[in-house]
Amino acid sequence: MAGASESRTSSEPAVSPLSIVVVFLLVAAASYGALIAAPEEATMGMIQRIFYFHVSSAWTGFVAFTMVFIGSIAYLRTRALKWDWLSVASAEVGVAFFTVVLVTGPIWAKPVWGIWWTWDARLTSSFLLWVLFVSYLILRTLVDEPERRAMVSAVFGIFAALDIPLVYFSIWWFRTQHPQPVMGDGGSLDPRMWRVLMLCWAAMLGVMTLLIRVRYRLEEMRAEVDALRMEQSRSAR
């Protein structure tokens, strides 16, 4: 098995204590920025402060799902299981980030729009993206054989990732209830808010990196268990 020989021993830590401290400090600074330092938005007031972690979680989710796309293509090209491990780790972490987006969005929408949810292009395509990657994770539980599971998942992962541009560009392509873009054409964010948003995104990318590394280690451990089981069944014969 390609992966078993590549796995480190299960006793090694998945992330270094220093990286945990750095990410913790980033998250603390981002929370201070979002809740205290950023100026209050004139129309929405304090509820707009959800924006910093809502938007940065969405962008981080896009990065994680793009890693599934890259990992899936790399697996189909090389057939190395490490790419499949990266894909599943990124998919699971991406689903966690998009769960944050889908939970914080309605909490923000209710006091601002007067409704929790509306089936417009941005919200529907975001929900669809989440459903596609939850399906990707469920699909993996249905196939036992690692190489076959990796192959089926890679094909589905590439298909699911095709929804990413649809979600991102939906506010340009369709009339939607969702606020207009804060970057590129149409972006008009206060520079102080922009800096806090970037800090929150850096913090979320740090959290994503730690979670993917830990989740990747889980896959390494699974491969180690499979290799040990195979070894024992061979020696029992």
Place this chain on the structure above:
Amino acid sequence: MKNFNFLVSAYVAIWAIFCVYLISVARRMSSLQDDIRRLKENGK
């Protein structure tokens, strides 16, 4: 302090989601660690 409850709910939800996810990964890792230990002991 209008909408303060909504703001607090959102931030609690964000960190609750990550905590639940981290606990789920930690439990799965602990279970695999036990499997590895057991399989290594059986193999001796």
